[in-house]
Amino acid sequence: MLEIRDLVCGYGHVTALKGISIEVREGQLVALVGANGAGKSTTLRAISGLVPARSGAIRFAGHDITGSDPRRVLGHGIAHCPEGRRVFPQMSVAENLAMGAYQRRDPAGIAADLARVYGEFPRLAERRGQSAGTLSGGEQQMLAIGRALMARPKLVLFDEPSLGLAPNIVERMFAVIRAICDKGTTVLLVEQNAFAALELCDYAYLLETGRIVLAGQGSTLISNPHVRKAYLGG
Numbered sequence: 001m002l003e004i005r006d007l008v009c010g011y012g013h014v015t016a017l018k019g020i021s022i023e024v025r026e027g028q029l030v031a032l033v034g035a036n037g038a039g040k041s042t043t044l045r046a047i048s049g050l051v052p053a054r055s056g057a058i059r060f061a062g063h064d065i066t067g068s069d070p071r072r073v074l075g076h077g078i079a080h081c082p083e084g085r086r087v088f089p090q091m092s093v094a095e096n097l098a099m100g101a102y103q104r105r106d107p108a109g110i111a112a113d114l115a116r117v118y119g120e121f122p123r124l125a126e127r128r129g130q131s132a133g134t135l136s137g138g139e140q141q142m143l144a145i146g147r148a149l150m151a152r153p154k155l156v157l158f159d160e161p162s163l164g165l166a167p168n169i170v171e172r173m174f175a176v177i178r179a180i181c182d183k184g185t186t187v188l189l190v191e192q193n194a195f196a197a198l199e200l201c202d203y204a205y206l207l208e209t210g211r212i213v214l215a216g217q218g219s220t221l222i223s224n225p226h227v228r229k230a231y232l233g234g
Contacts, residue, residue: 001026007056016042018210029181031197034207040190044157048080049073077154085140089133100150117146138169155186194231
């Protein structure tokens with residue numbers, strides 16, 4: 001579904017990605033793990049059209065989307081659930097979810113998807129008229145996930161969904177992300193909690209200083225001595 005080949009991109013004089021190649025097959029949950037500054041979030045931002053590629057190619061569902069703007073990327077079926085939630089704080093929960101469907105023109109389908117989001121996250125249904133900025137961190141993360149799903153994407157990019165959340169909320173978020181994939185939406189996950197990400201995923205890539213240094217099934221990387229020493233504390 002997603003194919004990245006020899007991607008190089010960065011910020012100003014800094015090269016954040018140094019020729020990475022990644023594949024995400026339809027129906028998979030693929031994780032990108034690595035230390036802060038390794039290039040994980042930059043990879044997602046490049047896919048979404050938020051960071052331009054200096055060289056290399058990004059293909060999605062047979063289309064070359066290298067250099068596409070974010071609106072066109074979303075139109076192809078890629079939704080981005082960003083680090084830090086990035087909800088619209090002055091808008092209500094319902095208005096935030098409506099923003100996720102702003103490119104759609106199928107009112108019946110939008111209504112059905114909204115019902116599904118409220119079914120998945122009853123807390124959002126209870127707070128549908130409440131300003132998003134007054135929600136807790138966990139509730140804002142639920143809202144960010146729901147907003148991404150309102151685009152009815154083929155692929156969702158999750159950037160650090162556990163950041164700043166209590167352990168019991170993190171467990172809930174990971175269960176939701178796994179369920180999203182199991183119901184047919186492909187997932188590319190960037191996550192600081194390497195152990196949780198590797199347990200959750202079907203396949204994983206380890207990024208170090210802008211390069212892919214390891215790839216394989218999550219269970220394989222968990223048992224790798226380098227990964228255990230550097231990222232799993234053992």
